Amino acid sequence: MKTEYLRTASNSYMIIKDAEYLFEPYELQMVLRNKMEHLLSMQIMISDGKTEYWYDVTGMQSLAQKLTMQTAGGALVRKAAEEICGMKTELEEYLLQDIDIVYDPEMIFMDRKETSIKFCYIPGFGTEKRGGVKGLLEKFLQRLDHSDAAAVRLAYGLYERCETDDLTLRDYYDCLYGKKQKEDEAEERRMDAMMYAKASENMELSEQRRSEDVLDLVKGDVKQLKRKRRFFHREKRKIPDQSSVTYDVGSEEVESFMVAERKPSENWEETVCFSAAERKTVWVLEYKGDGLEDDLRMEQFPYRIGKHGSDVEGKLYAQTVSRMHAQITQDEEAHLWISDFNSTNGTYLNGHLIPMNTPMRIQEGDRVIFATEEYILEKK
Template sequence: MSIQFSYYRNIHASHMILTPALEGEPWEKEMLWRNRPRELILPEYNSRNGQTQLWYDITGKQAVDMLAELSDISYEIFIKICEAVVAMAEVLDGLLISPDILLLRPESIFFDNQTENVSFCCYFGNEKEIGKSFHELLEYLLAKLDHKNVNGVQTAYELFEYTRMDGYCIAEIKKILRKAEYTENVPEKITETVWKEEESEYMSIPVENKKKGILRLWQQKEQNIFGRIRKLLQGGKIPEKKVEPFVFEPEPEINMHQQNPTVLLADLPKKEYGILKYEGNGTCSELSIDHTPYIIGSELDCDGVIPSGTVSRHHARITRKGEVYFIEDLNSSNGTMVGGELLNCRVKMSLQAQETVMFADEKFRFI
């Protein structure tokens, strides 16, 4: 079954729209709508052009696949997603509802921009059981995972391998996650650098093993010394290291004209980039779009930082194709407007010269 995704935004909210709209058992819907589990996004059923659609309110949330486009998935986010899946599965089991209704796709799992809580979409009639869906999600996350955390990568692969098993238990994943949490909380062994003479290199050994390491090195050195003495007593000769003769070879003369060729200023490539000139009342500065993709937001890791409480951490993204710049809203909390038009999430709009761009209530002009 192919699920179609589309997006719509107005002044009040941002929605993800899914079709086809499948309905579950009446008692399931009644149970969910009465209890409304936290971090489970329940859809509204709307009819458009004779077709029923599922509308999910995703205002102020960013999908996992969007986060993965901005940067590698950190181990902390990876664990948070896994723990949230297990927790939501347990909540649904407590309501006697199959956790298969969770749509575990990167584009339908969301992080709240304010609380950083993980949210899932409820989709009745999901053809995949949660075990397979979770395995496919892990496969996606592994490809996007930041591999700098060795323990984290090991845990991720352990989870992935475990979910290969037929009929594995979601609850069993909690044990792997607990073990991972324990491993992360154990302080790393302090190491000292020791000169290893035999191999002419430095080696790092744990401090608690320092005495053993030094003793081992001295034992090896003693064996080498006694071996030399034995060989001398037996009338043998110790081979001397061969010293390669040094041969002086004059460097070829360099033509100074070739070494520093004259470059005409007209031949230098012109630096071309777009500019967002600030026209608001705050303390923001001009943004020079000297590369793409160019992320704009209030977070310090953005390419263009707008220090405003109304601007989301990762608010919008600018890309370029040929000479044309495009802008898209990253499902920010307060929206992005171009030429007075509010952008839908994930929809790219071209930027025209002298066009106004509003990031929440901060006004810029593209030049």
Template sequence: MIRAEYKKDLNNHFLIIKDDEMMSKSYQAKMMTGNLIQGLLPCRLRYMNGQAEFCYEIGSKEALGKVYENQEIQYDMLHEFFEHFLQMMKELDTYLLDSSCIILDKDFIFLNLEKKQWYFCFFPKDDKDGTQTMHSFAEYILSKVDHKDKNAVMLAYDFYKFSMKEYISIKEFETYLYTKKKEMLKEQEDFLINEKSNENIDFKEGDWEMEPKEEIEGEGWEKERKKRWLFLTLQGADIILFFIYIGFYFQQKGLWSNGILGQWNMDALTFRKEEIIVMIGGVVLIGIFILVWMLKNQPKSLNNEKEGLIKEDVIL
């Protein structure tokens, strides 16, 4: 049974655990008090009335049990907790420390609320039943998660099953946690894509066929069709006006009836300089007008525009 108490001084807040089993001289105690190990509460050893005491610096950190006394644990925080837990366990291997000395209890795990960093309490002891300790902690986590958060419940329950194994493999749990994170990111990505698609796609009543809003409303497509037909009409009108203009001059010169029904009257096929200028000028003016209009109002390809709108609406 661990006997702990809290003490404050002018500069800090401490968790005090008394050593009743003479573990203060062990290798574990020397490595823990002689090094600042990432993920562990800083600790120093002191003696009071001949008894060793481990003093853990808490500062402004809050115990897990107090932080979630009146609230439930969400998936993001739970996943972050396990990431810090696994990182801390790797640090223990670096210093050849026994992971069963970690006190997995809601009153001995602390959170720096400002930095969102978790800290654990390492206490050298002879009790090596780490499996039972982790199992009890897993039961606590399972009872505190938000049961409306499906992902949090699944993660807590998988940790609970993991804690029931006879041999606990941290590497195995790390692999599971990494895979779970990838699955979550994939689900979030798919959700965002579906949300974007639903914003731009309507469903026909009573049918599952999806159609872009622009195509259902038809206003944009109708404008493009009108432009297309006007464009083609003006192109044809330019050609027709040209031949009418030429035909008018041929008729004035006596070439229309003779040229079509009989022989061409080559003597009549003479134009004054002014007539040539007027004829060419009229054709050029009509051509310039058509060219300017085409450059300003050239319709887009309906097929390409349709593909572009569909891609813009459906693809994130």
């Protein structure tokens, strides 16, 4: 199986090639003729006599990109688990199996608002006995935010169940909600019944006591009422004046202690020579546009570019730039590579629109355009 990406003027596609798996004919027809909420929209293309699956990923970001930019918190883990439950339920309605779902973060996509997750369904994919949801959970554990108790409980709870058997919907519900909804409702009804019985018992006791008091007044049993009142009018006990109490505290000797003074450095007045070896070369994207952007100085890699200030190293302000637009990485040979994060208006290298999730080599003097903002790569 081979994965490629293609970008047109209006759409982005993930293309699966060489996926010649055995499957029942109705499976492919179910996916093509029904619009399923939890699956990527798929089309069939025939090239050189071979079948290609084209998945529309316009305006979406892969889960792998999401996990490289941030750790997996409780909200993300819960969202993924809930979407898997929805996907499994939907597939059962169409007589399909989730073993044909690719649980690779590179092939699971989220919309930009992170409100939905869509999965890639390849007919016959499960016949190769590939890894299922366990592999996906391992990727989550590698990027898990261990300071988030909810994320740790849910991710490890699901992973432990994967060790013994395949996960069922009941396993997901137990880890997500603790108890089944019916069990919770039964417990709630039982508690309501107990509270109602207790309230009724208290009301009966109050009515009985009120009747006895009224009966005493009618009979004129004044003595009995006086005895009741006398109980509440006991003489107050005298409390000794605490202000006059003194305490004999023996004097304790306080041991003297020494405070060590910071010893000044022996060579603090010497001048340190700056070695030429300490100088380093940095890559700079010099701004050549007509807007208000600044040069981008890349001192660490990966270097992410976009207008989402908290998740990027190179922040741009143009409205045409996506929140997470592109990324530049450096390999072991100090070569630079640029990748587009399926941005809305694309990334151009020397005038050519580059496909999403496909690293392209860039060198000194290359012209890079992020949507409408132009830069030249320089070494300084």
